[in-house]
Amino acid sequence: MKKLAVVLLALVLSPFTQAAEFSEGTHYTVISNKAPTKQKQVVEFFSFLCPACYRFEPLVDNLKPKLGADVKFTKNHVEFMGGNLGKDLSHASAIAQLLKVEDKVNPAIFNAIHQERRRISGIDELRTIFLDHGVEAKKFDGAAKSFMVKGNISKMNHNSKKFQIRGVPTFIINGKYQVNNKAISNAKVFEDLVIYLTNKKD
Numbered sequence: 001m002k003k004l005a006v007v008l009l010a011l012v013l014s015p016f017t018q019a020a021e022f023s024e025g026t027h028y029t030v031i032s033n034k035a036p037t038k039q040k041q042v043v044e045f046f047s048f049l050c051p052a053c054y055r056f057e058p059l060v061d062n063l064k065p066k067l068g069a070d071v072k073f074t075k076n077h078v079e080f081m082g083g084n085l086g087k088d089l090s091h092a093s094a095i096a097q098l099l100k101v102e103d104k105v106n107p108a109i110f111n112a113i114h115q116e117r118r119r120i121s122g123i124d125e126l127r128t129i130f131l132d133h134g135v136e137a138k139k140f141d142g143a144a145k146s147f148m149v150k151g152n153i154s155k156m157n158h159n160s161k162k163f164q165i166r167g168v169p170t171f172i173i174n175g176k177y178q179v180n181n182k183a184i185s186n187a188k189v190f191e192d193l194v195i196y197l198t199n200k201k202d
Contacts, residue, residue, distance in 0.1 A: 022196050027183040028173075031163065036174035040071040040198045045160065045170040047081040048089045048106075052181075053169045054114045057107070059187050066191055071198050075102065076156045078168055085120060092126040094152040095143045104133045173197035 024030055044060060046053040064073050077093035079086040089109070096105045108129050112118045120126060123144070130140050143149055159165075163172055171179040177197045184190045 022193055027180055027193055028197060029178045029180060030176060031172070031178050032176045034176065036176045036200065040068065041174055042067065042071060042073045042194060042198065043076050043159065043172045044074070045076045045078055045163070045165045045172070046168050047078050047086065048093070048109050048113055049081045049086065050168045051114060054110050056169045057110060059184075059190050062187055063191050063194060066195065067198065068195075075106075076159050078160050078165055079157060080160070080165075081168075085122065088120075088123045088126060090153055090156060091123055091144065091149070092130075094149045094156070095130070095140065097152060098143050098146065098149055099135060099139060101130070101133070101135055105130055105135070108133050174200070176200075 022028065042063075046056075067073060075093065075097070077090040079090050082089065092105070092109065093102075096102045109120075109126065112129060113120060118125075127137075127140055127144075131137055163170075163178075169181070171181075171194065173179065173194060174197065177200065179190075179193060179197070184193070
């Protein structure tokens, strides 16, 4: 009975223990006075040109399967790095989202820039990366000119301004909380923190 009482006490206290692990101002910042979004969501603001974003990719890949089925994960490319190339990369990101090939194309673009050290000249060279990874030329060309892709690019730019994104990677949770990257000591801390924030109600 004594052991059972200890176990029950641990279960009762566990939510408080978890809450105590993460604190506002240290692990995350509250960026809005509004209530969290009804739809649980994680938005990663990133740039293909950003070395830190490239290093974060394995953490993000490990995180996504651990998010609840009710959590929407979205990548939001920013244009403030790389001049015109930054715009072309946002275009490519929006195309990959529409064609649902992010899992194949995003790593290829990151590797081309950060591993192969290729100088991406623009959308035509990015098109070649898509085609090399199984995307049909007609599908790429159609998506590139589509209103859905143009709308997604506008949405990404709007979000970047709305949340005043100045550096990447930046993770915004439920439209209310921003992860403090400096508090991330390992993948487990990152996962636990993001999941904690998706479930936070205030």
